[in-house]
Amino acid sequence: MNQKLRDSITFLPLKDLRFSNLPLDGHTWFMSSMYDTREEGEVQYQQFPSEPSKGRLLCLKGRDTHDGSWNYYALAWPEALPTNATQMKGLTFVSYNHYNYDNIWHGLSAVMPFVAWHRKNSCEKPTRWVLYHWGELRFKMGTWLNLLMEATFGQAPYIEEFNGVDDDQPVCFEKAVVMRHNEGGMSRERRMEVYDLMRCKARVYCNVSLDRRDSRERPDIGMTLLMRSGARSFRNETAVIGVFEKECKKVKGCRLMVAYSNNLTFCQQVKQMSLTDILISPHGAQLTNMFLMDRNSSVMEFYPKGWLKLAGVGQYVYHWIASWSGMRHRGEWRDPNGESCPYSDEDHRCMSFYKNGLIGYNETHFAEWARNVLNDVQTMRFEEEGTKNGTASTKTCDCN
Numbered sequence: 001m002n003q004k005l006r007d008s009i010t011f012l013p014l015k016d017l018r019f020s021n022l023p024l025d026g027h028t029w030f031m032s033s034m035y036d037t038r039e040e041g042e043v044q045y046q047q048f049p050s051e052p053s054k055g056r057l058l059c060l061k062g063r064d065t066h067d068g069s070w071n072y073y074a075l076a077w078p079e080a081l082p083t084n085a086t087q088m089k090g091l092t093f094v095s096y097n098h099y100n101y102d103n104i105w106h107g108l109s110a111v112m113p114f115v116a117w118h119r120k121n122s123c124e125k126p127t128r129w130v131l132y133h134w135g136e137l138r139f140k141m142g143t144w145l146n147l148l149m150e151a152t153f154g155q156a157p158y159i160e161e162f163n164g165v166d167d168d169q170p171v172c173f174e175k176a177v178v179m180r181h182n183e184g185g186m187s188r189e190r191r192m193e194v195y196d197l198m199r200c201k202a203r204v205y206c207n208v209s210l211d212r213r214d215s216r217e218r219p220d221i222g223m224t225l226l227m228r229s230g231a232r233s234f235r236n237e238t239a240v241i242g243v244f245e246k247e248c249k250k251v252k253g254c255r256l257m258v259a260y261s262n263n264l265t266f267c268q269q270v271k272q273m274s275l276t277d278i279l280i281s282p283h284g285a286q287l288t289n290m291f292l293m294d295r296n297s298s299v300m301e302f303y304p305k306g307w308l309k310l311a312g313v314g315q316y317v318y319h320w321i322a323s324w325s326g327m328r329h330r331g332e333w334r335d336p337n338g339e340s341c342p343y344s345d346e347d348h349r350c351m352s353f354y355k356n357g358l359i360g361y362n363e364t365h366f367a368e369w370a371r372n373v374l375n376d377v378q379t380m381r382f383e384e385e386g387t388k389n390g391t392a393s394t395k396t397c398d399c400n
Contacts, residue, residue, distance in 0.1 A: 005080035011061055011170075015068030015135030023098065023134075030096045030135055030180050031073055041187035042120065043113040046178040048075070058094070059085060059172040060130070063162050068135015076172055085170040090127025092160070092173040096180035097133050105288045105317060107145040109182040115152055116186060116194045117177055123399035125153050128160045137162075147266040151205030152198050188324060193398075195291045195325035200397035202292060206267035208274045210395055218275055220253025221377055226272075226281040226289070227260045231356030232304055233282065240361050244280060247370040251378060261286035277377050282359055283307070283332075287318045291325035296380065298330045298373050305338035306354030309345060330373050335360045 016032035023029040027036075036044040037052060048058035053075055059082060062071035076082055093114050099106035118124060131138040139161050141149070150156045165171055183191060203210055209218075225241060227233065234240045241258055248254040259272050273279070273292035280300045281287050290299050299322050307315055322329035337360050341350035 002080040005077050006082060009059075009074050009076050009080075009082050011059075011072035011074040011082075013069040013135070014060075014062075014071040014073055014132065017069055024181075028096070028180050030068070030132065031178065034178075036181065036185075038185060041190050042185060043116040043179070043183065043190075044181045044185040045113065045117055048173065048176045048178075049078070057081070057087075057172045057174070058092075058176040058178070059170045060094075061168065061170045063137055063165070063167055065136050065138070068132065071132075071135050071137065074170070076170075081172050082170040085172050086165060087172045087174060088128070088160075089174045091124055092128050092130060092176040093126040094130045094176055094178040095132065096135075096178070097131070097138075100133060101131060101138055101140070101145060102142040103285050104142060104144045105285045105321075107142055108148070108288055110179070111141075111145065111149060112183055112194060112198075113179040113181070113186070114177065115198060116183075116190065117179075118153070119194060119197055119398055125155065126157070128158045130160050144266050144269070147205075148198060148202060152201045154201075183324070191324040192295075192326045196295075197398045199292050199325075201399075202270045203274060204397060206270040208267075208271050210397075219255035220381060221248075221251060221255070221277050221374065222275040223248050223254060223256045223278040223374075224272060224276040224280065225256065225258045226279060226286055227258065228282050228284055228286060229260060229262055232284050233358060234302075235358040235360050239363070240366070243361065243363050243366045244370050247367055247374060250371075251374050254374065261289065278373055283315065283318065288321065290318070290322060290327050293327065295326035296328060298328045298377060300330050300369065300373060301332040302359050303332060303334045304354060304357030304359050305335045306341065306345075306350060306357065308334055310348060310351040310354065331369070333362070333365065333369070 012033060014030060016029045019029035019032055027034065034046055036046055038044055049055045056075035056077050059074045059076050060072065064070040081087060095110050095114070097106065097110035101107045101110065139159055141157065141159070146157060162171060200210060223244060225244060227237065245256045248256040257272065257275065261269065264272065269289050270292050273289050276293050276297060278298045278300065279290055279293060282302045287301065299318065301318055319329045338357050341353045343349050
């Protein structure tokens with residue numbers, strides 16, 4: 001009987017080219033024959049073995065890093081694994097990322113659902129990670145993401161490279177969880193709880209106070225200009241800094257801090273965000289750091305010329321993460337000036353022209369905008385102090 005079960009195993013391509021026109025919809029083109037487990041307000045996932053898999057384990061085959069259709073998956077009963085299969089013990093996280101693991105926004109979007117699963121499932125930790133992009137194996141995360149996962153799970157992520165495994169040799173996992181829809185399906189409340197967990201764990205990892213009232217370094221109102229270098233940076237940084245510095249000085253207890261994300265270590269970014277109530281920054285991956293601020297902190301975002309018409313819905317990702325992590329997105333300023341695209345404004349070729357443009361400034365608008373946000377934050381701070389206990393941050397993290 002076991003041999004018959006073994007003979008019935010069929011390996012299918014991880015990337016199903018039949019669905020290349022809709023790679024992210026429904027069952028997606030990654031493991032397309034499988035359907036996710038869906039629970040109200042929770043992350044969409046697959047787990048093996050499970051009732052939906054009829055007790056079968058997930059098996060993978062192939063180590064291709066250029067074409068996901070040359071990597072394969074199958075399900076097998078524990079007592080009838082494929083011939084020559086290697087079984088890996090422990091919990092394996094299998095991640096699908098449509099973009100990459102280097103950009104901190106795209107990387108965080110891919111790994112966040114695993115943190116949600118971890119939180120909901122007795123804080124179980126992975127033995128290893130298997131990373132895929134379009135079904136192609138990837139063997140590393142960006143440094144920021146790697147350290148965030150180390151902080152969250154209490155151990156550096158072990159990314160499986162299948163060393164010593166032949167290309168045609170199957171590997172089966174004692175227990176596996178697969179994610180391919182990022183935060184899809186999660187309620188806003190659940191997302192905020194997951195961001196709370198990661199924020200808390202990151203602060204503990206970096207020895208940063210969990211409670212603003214315990215930090216002697218913390219200003220009454222911290223305003224951080226998080227700068228970029230090169231693409232989408234401010235054309236005149238000195239002028240922009242001057243506008244916000246002037247408005248900050250008008251408010252008692254306000255401190256303006258200027259930082260460059262590419263010059264900060266992970267823990268320096270965690271600490272900087274813990275001191276920040278108002279984050280001011282151009283559109284870009286560095287804004288992902290916003291979830292490391294206390295809840296109800298404010299975000300002010302800036303775009304170069306040309307983005308509104310051409311950039312599509314993806315230009316609003318930092319509105320989304322602000323909402324999901326409990327922050328307040330206070331709007332954006334879009335530079336009306338700059339070089340003009342040689343094509344018509346509706347021509348999509350113009351996006352590559354505008355994408356990495358520099359950002360100018362409008363002193364009058366920036367000053368008024370800063371005053372309004374500072375007034376709101378100051379009012380909120382007075383209200384916090386007026387309550388008996390203030391806004392107490394948690395002293396311990398979930399999954400301690």
